[in-house]
Amino acid sequence: MNIQNHVPVEKQGLLETHQALITMTALVLMVLPFITTFDEFLTAIVMRSNAYVAIQNLIVPYEGKMIAVILRAFGYTAYTSGSIIIIPEALRIYISWNCIGWQSLVLFAMTLLTGLRGPYTLRSKALCVLIGVQGTLLLNLLRISSVILVALFAGYLPALIFHDYGGTALVVLWLVFYWHMAFHHILRDEANN
Numbered sequence: 001m002n003i004q005n006h007v008p009v010e011k012q013g014l015l016e017t018h019q020a021l022i023t024m025t026a027l028v029l030m031v032l033p034f035i036t037t038f039d040e041f042l043t044a045i046v047m048r049s050n051a052y053v054a055i056q057n058l059i060v061p062y063e064g065k066m067i068a069v070i071l072r073a074f075g076y077t078a079y080t081s082g083s084i085i086i087i088p089e090a091l092r093i094y095i096s097w098n099c100i101g102w103q104s105l106v107l108f109a110m111t112l113l114t115g116l117r118g119p120y121t122l123r124s125k126a127l128c129v130l131i132g133v134q135g136t137l138l139l140n141l142l143r144i145s146s147v148i149l150v151a152l153f154a155g156y157l158p159a160l161i162f163h164d165y166g167g168t169a170l171v172v173l174w175l176v177f178y179w180h181m182a183f184h185h186i187l188r189d190e191a192n193n
Contacts, residue, residue: 020114021179025172047098055097056083063141064095070145076152085148093148099163101140104171108136115179116187124188131186132178139174143167 064080071078071087078087085093112132116125147167151159 017115017118018183020117021111025175029172052097055100055102060095060097060100063100063144066141067095067145067148070141071148074145074149087148087152091148091151093151095144099144101136101143104136104140104174105133107171108132108175111175111179115182118187119190120187121190124186128182128186132182135174135178136171139170143170146170 060083061080064083064085068078068080068085071085076087076090078085080086083095085091085095087093112129116128120128147159147163150162150166
């Protein structure tokens, strides 16, 4: 049975885009274990080069300061020293360039290639990208903060598992929520304007 035969013509493009996103999400989830496993290997290779130095020195300290602010909102005394987040008498967390969420930004960019295929206005596409980038960056701050909170409450191993797998699940949930909102509230069809 072909679902598209029962869908009005004006909705078929949206249905095709949803189907493409679902297919891409399924493919990403199929390769996710390989990506997660391979990530540590790639990190070791890149850490031996100087390619990461700019990100480590420029972005990570600012992201660390934002995470410290989030932790303060939870009642913790937190401050940073370069790439280290310090919660006195509890934890010292080193934030690596590889933990700041570049993978989720790459995944988000991949979904843009499919999600923005329709005949949407340039303005709504730009707004969609802007909201998506901001949301993904905020998600990464909350994800790292959550890893630290898990470490505080449950210890190192649960925090490591959450870092490696829970964070990825959060990204996938964010993308599903984001695209649902984008298709229903942000993207505007050129024909309707």
